[in-house]
Amino acid sequence: MLEVMAETAAPELLPGISLDAEEKSRSSLEPGYVVICWNDPVNYMEYVTHVFQIVFRWPLQKARRHMLQVHEQGKSALARESLEKAEHYVHLLQKYSLHATMERDE
Amino acid sequence: MKRLRSQGGFIEFQLSPSESLLFAAILSRYPCLPPAHQPLSKGRKLPDAAADQRLLDEALAEQRRENKQQLDLLLADPKRFREHGADWRLSLTPGDVEWLLQILNDIRVGSWVRQGSPEDPYQHLTKKTAVDLELMEMSGYFQMNLLAGLNASSLPGRPNQ
Numbered sequence: 001m002l003e004v005m006a007e008t009a010a011p012e013l014l015p016g017i018s019l020d021a022e023e024k025s026r027s028s029l030e031p032g033y034v035v036i037c038w039n040d041p042v043n044y045m046e047y048v049t050h051v052f053q054i055v056f057r058w059p060l061q062k063a064r065r066h067m068l069q070v071h072e073q074g075k076s077a078l079a080r081e082s083l084e085k086a087e088h089y090v091h092l093l094q095k096y097s098l099h100a101t102m103e104r105d106e
Numbered sequence: 107m108k109r110l111r112s113q114g115g116f117i118e119f120q121l122s123p124s125e126s127l128l129f130a131a132i133l134s135r136y137p138c139l140p141p142a143h144q145p146l147s148k149g150r151k152l153p154d155a156a157a158d159q160r161l162l163d164e165a166l167a168e169q170r171r172e173n174k175q176q177l178d179l180l181l182a183d184p185k186r187f188r189e190h191g192a193d194w195r196l197s198l199t200p201g202d203v204e205w206l207l208q209i210l211n212d213i214r215v216g217s218w219v220r221q222g223s224p225e226d227p228y229q230h231l232t233k234k235t236a237v238d239l240e241l242m243e244m245s246g247y248f249q250m251n252l253l254a255g256l257n258a259s260s261l262p263g264r265p266n267q
Contacts, residue, residue: 033152041225042218044246047211050253054204083153087146091162094144095169096208097215101144104151 033086035079037070038099045071051096052078055089080105107248109255110195117203117259119196119251126194130181132245136209137170138216173209203256210249217241 037048045067052063056078069076078100079089086102093100107125110118121129142163152158181187186197198206217238224230227239 040215040223042215042223042242043211044250046253047207047249050207050256087158087162090146091165094162094166097139097211099144101147102152103147103149106151 032080032105033083033102034077034105035081035086035089035093035100035102036075036077037066037093038101039070039074040099043098047096048098051093051098055092055096107251109251109258112259115199116197117200117255119198119255120190121194121196123192123194126187126189128244129196129248132213132241132248133177133181133209135213135217135241136174136177138213138241139219140216141167143219170212173205176205177209198252200256200259203252206252207249210245210252214242214245214249217245 037052048070049060049063049067052058052066053060056063058066066076066078078093079086081089090100090102107119107121107129110120112118142159144162144166146152146159146162147155180202186202188195218224218227220238221227221235221242222230227235227242231239
């Protein structure tokens with residue numbers, strides 16, 4: 001995003017990534033993959049919020065909350081999904097040129 | 107560049123003559139991001155990581171080829187991009203805007219990558235990076251105007267605000 005956005009690449013899903021309540025409840029039931037958006041200094045905050053709204057069909061408030069998490073904490077876990085769905089989301093986010101990856105949830 | 111109206115499923119934008127020139131010139135630089143730019147995962151624990159990465163790269167490359175063709179059609183279509191008196195008009199569906207946002211951000215991020223992905227491009231400005239910095243800023247300018255036009259329109263396509 002346009003302001004801070006230090007590169008905080010890390011090899012695995014790290015402590016400190018928090019999931020929403022619905023994602024947490026599922027995480028106790030099945031293994032999965034976490035879709036993560038990483039910070040960068042080039043994407044506009046409004047643009048990132050917009051992309052989250054479109055890709056995940058989130059309301060503005062939720063999209064903005066995740067955008068701010070990316071901006072302030074370096075990354076945000078956006079969804080916890082099966083392998084195929086996680087790949088689908090990463091593909092969509094990368095079509096918008098966001099820095100998104102999927103990591104095995106452990 | 108500003109949004110004029112939303113009508114008949116289209117959002118109409120007004121561009122000055124210089125903006126129309128810049129708009130076409132910037133879009134002619136698409137794609138800017140290098141192929142296979144993004145990893146699918148930072149870890150190494152995906153079951154078929156190499157195959158999945160290859161599929162993702164191929165899908166994105168194919169998408170870019172299609173986008174390039176669509177872009178040429180858009181810029182040559184007088185119903186969507188045309189001179190109008192002293193100005194220019196750009197008529198886009200919300201889907202077109204969404205698609206153009208992707209195109210412009212490819213150019214924005216790609217030109218940033220070509221500068222060496224600096225934290226602050228202005229601190230590392232050189233003769234070599236100046237053109238890419240300008241490309242990055244101008245694509246961002248059009249991006250934000252398209253986004254503002256989309257947000258201001260009452261056309262469907264957005265989740266609840």
